Amino acid sequence: xxxxxxxxxxxxxxxxxxxxxxxxxxxxxxxxxxxxxxxxxxxxxxxxxxxxxxxxxxxxxxxxxxxxxxxxxxxxxxxxxxxxxxxxxxxxxxxxxxxxxxxxxxxxxxxxxxxxxxxxxxxxxxxxxxxxxxxxxxxx
Amino acid sequence: xxxxxxxxxxxxxxxxxxxxxxxxxxxxxxxxxxxxxxxxxxxxxxxxxxxxxxxxxxxxxxxxxxxxxxxxxxxxxxxxxxxxxxxxxxxxxxxxxxxxxxxxxxxxxxxxxxxxxxxxxxxxxxxxxxxxxxxxxxxx
Amino acid sequence: xxxxxxxxxxxxxxxxxxxxxxxxxxxxxxxxxxxxxxxxxxxxxxxxxxxxxxxxxxxxxxxxxxxxxxxxxxxxxxxxxxxxxxxxxxxxxxxxxxxxxxxxxxxxxxxxxxxxxxxxxxxxxxxxxxxxxxxxxxxx
Amino acid sequence: xxxxxxxxxxxxxxxxxxxxxxxxxxxxxxxxxxxxxxxxxxxxxxxxxxxxxxxxxxxxxxxxxxxxxxxxxxxxxxxxxxxxxxxxxxxxxxxxxxxxxxxxxxxxxxxxxxxxxxxxxxxxxxxxxxxxxxxxxxxx
Numbered sequence: 001x002x003x004x005x006x007x008x009x010x011x012x013x014x015x016x017x018x019x020x021x022x023x024x025x026x027x028x029x030x031x032x033x034x035x036x037x038x039x040x041x042x043x044x045x046x047x048x049x050x051x052x053x054x055x056x057x058x059x060x061x062x063x064x065x066x067x068x069x070x071x072x073x074x075x076x077x078x079x080x081x082x083x084x085x086x087x088x089x090x091x092x093x094x095x096x097x098x099x100x101x102x103x104x105x106x107x108x109x110x111x112x113x114x115x116x117x118x119x120x121x122x123x124x125x126x127x128x129x130x131x132x133x134x135x136x137x138x139x140x
Numbered sequence: 141x142x143x144x145x146x147x148x149x150x151x152x153x154x155x156x157x158x159x160x161x162x163x164x165x166x167x168x169x170x171x172x173x174x175x176x177x178x179x180x181x182x183x184x185x186x187x188x189x190x191x192x193x194x195x196x197x198x199x200x201x202x203x204x205x206x207x208x209x210x211x212x213x214x215x216x217x218x219x220x221x222x223x224x225x226x227x228x229x230x231x232x233x234x235x236x237x238x239x240x241x242x243x244x245x246x247x248x249x250x251x252x253x254x255x256x257x258x259x260x261x262x263x264x265x266x267x268x269x270x271x272x273x274x275x276x277x278x279x280x
Numbered sequence: 281x282x283x284x285x286x287x288x289x290x291x292x293x294x295x296x297x298x299x300x301x302x303x304x305x306x307x308x309x310x311x312x313x314x315x316x317x318x319x320x321x322x323x324x325x326x327x328x329x330x331x332x333x334x335x336x337x338x339x340x341x342x343x344x345x346x347x348x349x350x351x352x353x354x355x356x357x358x359x360x361x362x363x364x365x366x367x368x369x370x371x372x373x374x375x376x377x378x379x380x381x382x383x384x385x386x387x388x389x390x391x392x393x394x395x396x397x398x399x400x401x402x403x404x405x406x407x408x409x410x411x412x413x414x415x416x417x418x419x420x
Numbered sequence: 421x422x423x424x425x426x427x428x429x430x431x432x433x434x435x436x437x438x439x440x441x442x443x444x445x446x447x448x449x450x451x452x453x454x455x456x457x458x459x460x461x462x463x464x465x466x467x468x469x470x471x472x473x474x475x476x477x478x479x480x481x482x483x484x485x486x487x488x489x490x491x492x493x494x495x496x497x498x499x500x501x502x503x504x505x506x507x508x509x510x511x512x513x514x515x516x517x518x519x520x521x522x523x524x525x526x527x528x529x530x531x532x533x534x535x536x537x538x539x540x541x542x543x544x545x546x547x548x549x550x551x552x553x554x555x556x557x558x559x560x
Contacts, residue, residue: 019160187353
């Protein structure tokens with residue numbers, strides 16, 4: 001694991017599969033979200049904290065490139081890092097890897113804007129920025 | 141359609157299937173919810189109205205019996221009725237039917253308690269009760 | 281509706297919402313899939329046909345840009361067209377619109393490669409290509 | 421943990437919540453499935469094995485009673501046991517507990533019939549029966 005990325009393992013559930021016999025592509029988006037959550041938690045900041053401070057991250061863009069299929073009961077590693085950080089926006093990058101072999105299954109990114117509870121764009125609060133910043137250079 | 145029930149058609153989505161090649165059993169629960177929503181709408185009451193009045197229905201019980209499998213792109217009819225109505229509780233009954241053949245695919249019920257926004261059990265408000273009542277005897 | 285696009289309406293389900301009070305961004309991916317299915321059906325070709333002929337479309341890329349939030353019980357129109365068609369690949373484009381106001385809620389695209397049942401890339405079969413082609417120039 | 425039950429922890433994902441601010445009731449059904457999978461794995465039998473032997477378990481009934489709400493980012497423990505075992509049928513029982521406090525959040529059961537790949541009811545194969553049996557009395 002590169003020191004600016006955070007890994008979390010997810011086991012494929014039966015409900016994640018479709019009749020092609022592999023994981024339905026929509027589930028990768030859920031895994032990205034799991035990755036984001038764990039990225040923040042590993043930096044001692046939970047997304048729940050952000051919401052309780054009166055902020056939220058609204059997604060503005062999503063991209064995913066699919067390389068390999070994954071099957072029921074396999075374990076994937078979701079590797080998350082901060083790719084770009086602006087005053088009001090943050091872009092997370094993700095890799096989905098086969099835990100056993102390390103093969104790249106998919107990769108992608110999501111972009112988010114920081115809003116307050118009345119949906120106005122706001123500067124990312126400092127405590128959350130600190131959490132994200134450490135993601136970029138691997139230091140506090 | 142019996143006059144105390146409300147029918148709504150749902151087409152099976154690819155994402156609803158699993159690697160068995162049929163609809164995953166969890167989706168029937170979503171269809172029940174679609175049925176409840178349409179039951180209320182057909183009586184000119186939307187669940188959104190209930191929430192905007194400061195109430196909500198919290199599910200307390202769920203039962204589903206599965207008879208036949210359903211496949212991608214098939215259309216099912218969700219038939220919903222009120223099975224029991226108490227001061228603070230309502231039980232909806234559901235049948236999932238193959239639209240083309242009328243075959244029973246599954247049936248079940250959900251029980252709900254009426255809460256206010258501070259999670260206290262409350263008498264079902266009259267406007268919503270009227271909507272549900274018509275469901276039982278088929279008259280206004 | 282432009283003549284090379286196909287529209288289908290989808291009502292937001294309660295399960296589609298998240299605690300932000302709006303539709304969770306992952307559901308847009310499901311709506312894209314509903315749009316693809318209806319695009320083909322409107323050209324008298326169902327994706328089920330393709331699978332029964334021994335082919336399938338594997339997704340290779342996905343992009344979605346989010347503009348506006350959508351709420352429970354609202355109806356969105358999914359507008360689907362073919363953006364690019366190669367020998368073995370097809371790219372669909374999508375717009376998610378508020379049915380009532382026509383406001384653009386989101387737009388995106390998915391790219392797919394045609395595989396046979398042993399996962400080998402294959403030329404898109406002619407009957408399916410005809411269905412897709414009409415999508416591009418609006419004529420049969 | 422009672423010795424005939426198997427526990428597995430699941431962290432609530434953001435996508436699991438709905439606009440009530442709590443986990444949508446349909447997700448409990450997914451958690452039951454996660455519990456079943458881990459029950460078998462802990463007895464060194466994976467559901468994947470069963471499918472590769474030419475069998476599958478088709479759900480015939482589902483029941484869930486909801487006691488408490490769960491929120492985003494909380495961890496629940498899914499406790500699974502075998503409640504009833506017949507020649508061709510098995511009933512699993514589940515408790516969903518708050519990991520931190522041990523509070524019961526929900527409980528329920530699912531009943532399944534063993535089918536072969538042509539959908540004929542079949543005697544549960546011995547290797548799978550052994551896995552399930554140990555579930556009932558806690559011994560091999």
